Amino acid sequence: MSIVDQIRDTKDITPDELNLILNTEDKELIESLRAAAREVANSVYGNKVFTRGLIELSSFCRNDCLYCGLRRSNGEAVRYRLSEEQIYKCCENGYRLGFRTFVMQGGEDGWFTDERLLPIIANIRKRYPDCAITLSLGERSRDSYQALYDAGANRYLLRHETADPDHYSRLHPAEMSWQHRIDCLYQLKEIGYQVGCGFMVGSPYQTVETLYKDLQFIRSLQPHMVGIGPFISTHNTPLETFPNGKVSTTLRLLAIIRLLHPHVLLPATTALGTLHPQGREQGILHGANVVMPNLSPLDHRKDYAIYDNKICTGEEAAECQACIEHRLRRIGFETVVARGDFKE
Ligand code: SAH
Numbered sequence: 196m197s198i199v200d201q202i203r204d205t206k207d208i209t210p211d212e213l214n215l216i217l218n219t220e221d222k223e224l225i226e227s228l229r230a231a232a233r234e235v236a237n238s239v240y241g242n243k244v245f246t247r248g249l250i251e252l253s254s255f256c257r258n259d260c261l262y263c264g265l266r267r268s269n270g271e272a273v274r275y276r277l278s279e280e281q282i283y284k285c286c287e288n289g290y291r292l293g294f295r296t297f298v299m300q301g302g303e304d305g306w307f308t309d310e311r312l313l314p315i316i317a318n319i320r321k322r323y324p325d326c327a328i329t330l331s332l333g334e335r336s337r338d339s340y341q342a343l344y345d346a347g348a349n350r351y352l353l354r355h356e357t358a359d360p361d362h363y364s365r366l367h368p369a370e371m372s373w374q375h376r377i378d379c380l381y382q383l384k385e386i387g388y389q390v391g392c393g394f395m396v397g398s399p400y401q402t403v404e405t406l407y408k409d410l411q412f413i414r415s416l417q418p419h420m421v422g423i424g425p426f427i428s429t430h431n432t433p434l435e436t437f438p439n440g441k442v443s444t445t446l447r448l449l450a451i452i453r454l455l456h457p458h459v460l461l462p463a464t465t466a467l468g469t470l471h472p473q474g475r476e477q478g479i480l481h482g483a484n485v486v487m488p489n490l491s492p493l494d495h496r497k498d499y500a501i502y503d504n505k506i507c508t509g510e511e512a513a514e515c516q517a518c519i520e521h522r523l524r525r526i527g528f529e530t531v532v533a534r535g536d537f538k539e
Pocket residue numbers: 262263264300301302303331332333334352353354356394395424425426427428429466501502503
């Protein structure tokens with residue numbers, strides 16, 4: 196039995212197999228990995244790709260992650276925060292364009308207290324009963340996660356960044372705790388959110404061993420979504436001299452994750468599209484089934500600068516939507532107007 200069949204049939208991978216797949220130059224092996232991952236994705240989701248409208252709420256952040264352009268120590272980052280009205284406008288526009296999931300992402304901006312955020316979520320829930328509300332606002336208290344859930348949020352994205360505590364401490368300042376981030380993910384799941392974890396591929400100090408731990412962590416958490424994209428070296432950050440993550444490694448990991456977790460929601464990320472003009476299409480062809488076009492207001496797009504050279508910062512939401520639809524159609528895939536929930 197080939198190594199790819201083995202991974203698919205057992206839904207498991209050994210450290211040696213991971214090492215082999217990430218380092219091989221055997222094009223046939225990689226093509227068989229890709230084809231198997233796409234076949235598994237097809238068997239669950241067909242040629243349908245779910246779209247989520249991304250609304251970038253705020254570029255203020257209290258954290259100081261060593262890789263991120265929005266870290267609080269970056270005095271050159273342009274800070275903005277959407278008003279309540281701007282957020283509703285984004286949703287309105289997104290709904291009209293066919294989005295049935297709104298992803299509200301932002302830095303950890305202290306302005307968005309529960310007091311301010313809860314009525315916003317409740318209003319969106321009331322106006323769009325047929326839509327999913329996804330939050331990606333970093334680490335908050337359990338009570339806050341619960342209150343946001345009760346107000347109508349359905350999903351939460353919080354990348355674990357790395358499943359290795361030592362690796363985590365080389366990517367984050369000492370005041371940030373790996374254990375706390377992991378605790379947040381389990382709390383979110385317990386509350387009832389559909390949960391997404393994930394990591395950057397090729398982040399500084401990442402090894403095959405830390406990646407293996409990432410895969411094991413995903414196995415134990417059993418998230419509904421897994422977001423991965425290449426690390427992108429970003430100016431004015433302490434890690435700016437490290438090289439970008441590799442597109443090819445990201446694609447291989449997407450395929451492996453699809454084989455290990457046939458039902459998981461797996462986005463072809465903007466970071467992948469940033470490092471390669473066909474990165475997102477390649478992501479879909481390696482088993483991804485989600486894309487997240489940008490719904491943020493044009494005048495703030497370029498200021499949600501988590502990494503350098505981010506794509507899609509100059510187009511209206513409608514253009515982004517049309518562009519991604521066209522790109523997917525060209526490779527034989529279709530976007531659907533649906534919430535796109537995880538299915539057991
Ligand atoms: N504050 C939120 C949202 C973070 S931005 C939170 O903490 O969850 C979303 C993701 O972008 C991060 O989790 C990180 O994995 C990724 N990211 C940040 N900087 C990056 C960089 N330089 N290159 C690639 N991805 C990056």
